[in-house]
Amino acid sequence: MRIRIVLLAASSILAVSAASAQQNTSTTTLDEIVIDGQAAGQRGVVTTDGYVATSGRSATKTDTPLLETPMSISTVTQAQLDDRRPQSLLEALAFTPGARVGTYGFDPRYDAFTIRGIDVTNTGVFRDGLRQINSPNGLFRLEPYGLEAISILRGPTASLYGASSSAGIVDLISKRPTATPFREVEVQTGSFGRLQGSFDLSGPVNGDERFLYRLTGLVRDADTVIGAVKDNRVFIAPAFTWRPTEATTLTFLSEYMNSTTGGTAAYINAYAPYVDRNGVVTSKSIGATRVFGGDGRYNAFRQDQWRIGYELDHRFNETFTLRQRLRYSQLSNNQQYVFAGSPGLTREENSGLVVDTSLETRLRTGEIDHKLLTGVDVTYLTYQSREGYGGTIGVDPDFASRVRQTQTMTGIYAQDQLSWRNWRLTLGGRYDWLSSRFARGFPAAGVTDYAREDGKFSGRAALSYVADSGLAPYISYGTSFTPNPGAVLSGGVAVPTTGEQVEAGVKYDLPGRNMSLRAAVFSIRQENAVVYEVVQGINRQVQLDLRSQGFELEGIASLANGLSFQASYSYNDARILKLTPETVGNRLSSVPYHMASAWLNYTVQDGPARGLGLGLGVRYVGSSLGDNLNRPVLDNKPRTLIDASIRYDLENLNPQWRGLRLQVNATNLLNEMRQTCTVGFCYFDEGRKVIASLRYRW
Structure with missing residues (x-):
């Protein structure tokens, strides 16, 4: 009831605001406000033009043009988020080359995905350049409405970030205060009884651009394709920027989110006997049924999460700039579920502190800029x-x-970006010290303690040539080091994951056009990766060695004629090097050889249909294997998913409705619901979802 009251209030605010706009336009002509997603005082966090990102900090922690950054980078910009309206991190990444979403079918509990065939769910998600603290069952959820952009870095970044996957990281960039006043309210409705209200307010405090604020919020009441699984959420994200001088900026970022979904989101699997090479008979899945595996009477997964932190930038002079990023986060969840007719309960809490302090020094030695x-x-x-x-x-x-664990990791790093004429050389190195303590207790067996102390060097070297024509070939090598939360099935703290990658690629920014083309070929070797394997019917953490090779293509543009597009293709061959004797050399579960996607968006620029926007997306996921034994019975069939959108700015019907936009988005428009099997357990894709929204900006 409380959620519905808030939604009603949001609807009232929108209606009153629209009425106010109608009264004002009779006497005053409002200046057009253009929001480009770039917050004041944060130049270099990410700079975009429509669908195309031109520079950012995520890859190097310095403001560097992406053309000159010798690694694979994709950016989900604010324009893309506005057009596609993703409802989760997985939907936001769905058109990114090399990113495999839907690995576990429809499962709203976690944002589980892979990059270049490697699971990065626990170790590859960063927020505003800082590692996002996670535990085995305590993973922070993302509300896309709170983001300015998403930077996807493919390949090792441990030389800068320390604990991160050899496949790369996903850096979630929070909305920040803007110097240009910006106000937005919106209501939504759609599939599965969805009701949602949201707002986003930003600008100077009392007209003083030294003090800027932003307040973003959302409340939702919704069901899902599974009747016993909710999708309820309350989200609020205050932000504040203080700029005492032109050289100093201090931004506070915070967030609170309460969400409720289902503790069980899977279907019952059918099982049959399996005989391994030693003659041992076990029962293994042969596919999912259409019978929900949980029980609606005991199926609530409630999670509270919050974070607070700051970003400090101070430029001493043209040579030295100091930056510090700090965040404290905390999460608590209560998961009720039913498995095989028996109830289960998991309660998990985690908290963490991350702080990163760096000094950027710009200098010149001879003809070389550093x-x-x-x-x-x-x-x-x-x-x-x-x-x-x-x-x-x-x-x-x-x-x-009962399980308890603490991890402390300290790292020191150095990076030099050298520029000589058209050549760009990036050299980086880092050393990390890791201390981990793990304790597990059972009432009958007492408490078992484990401890690990590790140290590891990681590095990166990359060379590119940036031609005046906009062409930039490059080659790079990097290593990674990742501590893992939790314990593995064999007992003891999970061994840290190490990896290395060789990559070669080419980037091309078309002169005079807002268009970028990218291509890359890569080879990754990773040891002691933590993955989930179904053991005796239950997902457990195990460790494996793997090798992943492939190549990726991406094209993206936003043109002056109202046309924007993004298209990608990726080929990935991921193989097991060490897990069990039966799986060595096998393809890694649920990693397709081929994936491709394209999103085309067009906005009519003039004429009677001016302001009408149409979007169409196609996502192809090739066939893959449903377990690491590569049993044919669990083959995942290829599938093609269609997404679409239509929107209209109502001011083109009536100038007094300026700022009002009606929009409808659909994912999986053709209701393709095929089975997806991963590490020996099978799920179904989420069906068609349609969401209609009415937004007012002023």
Whole structure:
């Protein structure tokens, strides 16, 4: 009831604002406001023009043109987010080359995905350049409405960021205060009884551009394609910027989100006997049924998460710039579920502090320009998890096990970006010290403690040639080092994951056009990767060695005639090097050889249909294998998914409706719901989802 009241209030605000606009336009002509997604005082976080990103900090922690950055980078810009209206991180990444979403079918509990065939769910998500703290069952959820952009870096970045996957990272860039006043309210409705209200307000405080604010919020009441699974959410994100001088900027970023979904989101699998090479008979899945695996009477997954932090930038002079990023985060979840007719309960809490301090030094030696970055960062994570099973459905079971872990990692790093004529050389190195303590307790067996102390060097070297024609070939080599939360099935703290990658590519920015083309070929080798494997019917963490090779193509543009597009193709061959004797050399589960996507958006520029926008997206996911044994019975068939959008600026019907936009977005328009099997368990894709929105900006 409370959510519906808030939605009603949001609708009232929109109506009153629209009425006010009608009254004002009779006497005053409003100046057009153009929002480009670039917050004041944050030049270099990300700079975009429509669908095309031109520079950013995510790849190098310095403001560097993407053409001159010798690694694979994709950016989901604010314009793309506005047009496609993704409702999760997975939907936001769906058109990114090399990113495999839908690995677990429809599962709104976690944002699980792979990059270049490697799972980066726990170790590859960053927020505003800082590692996002996660624990095995305590993963921060993303609200896309709170983002300015998403930077996807493919390949090792550990030489700068430390704990990160060899496949790359996804840097989520929060909305920041703007110097240009910006106000927006919106209401939505759609599939599965969806009701949502949201607002986004920003600008100077009392007209003083030294003090800027932004307040973004959302409330949602919705069901999903599975009747027992909710999609409810309350989200609020205050931000504040203080610019005491032209040389100093301090921005505070914070967020609170409460969400409720389903503790079980899977379907019952059918099983049959399987005999391994030693003659051992086990029961393994042969596919999913259409029967929901949980119980609506005991299926709530409630999660509270919040974060608070700041970004400090101070430019001493033309040579030295100091930056510091700090964030404290905390998460608590309560997951009720039913498995094989028996209830289960997991409660997990985690908290962590991340702080990164760096000094950028610009200098010149002879004909060579240097952009030298030196820094130190510290990450601290602690979490505890309690699990219970059995009893009566609807009654919380007693906790049968308890887990507690702390991790502390300190890293020092240095990077030099050298420029000589058209050549660009990037050299970087980092050393990390990791301390991990893990304790697991059972009522009958007592407490078992594990501890690890690790140290590791990681580095990166990359060379590119930036021709005057806009063509920039490059080659790079990098290594990675990733501590893993939790313990593996064999017992003990998970061994840190290490990896290395060789990549060669070419970038091309078409002269005089807002269009970019990218191509890259890569080879990754990773050791002690933590993955989930179904063992005796339950997903457990295990470690493997793998090799992933492939290539990617991407084209993206926003043209003056109202046409924008993004298109990509990726080929990925991921193989197991060490897991079990039966799986060595096999293809990695649920990693297709081929993926392709294209999104085309056109906005009519003049005539009777001026302001009408049409978008159409196609996503192709090739066939893959449903378990690491590569059993034919679990083949994942290829599929093609269609997304679409239509929008209209109502001011073209009536000038008094300026700022009003009606928009409808659909994902999986053809309702393609095929089975997807991953590590021996099978799921179904989410069906068609249609969302209609009415937005007012002023």
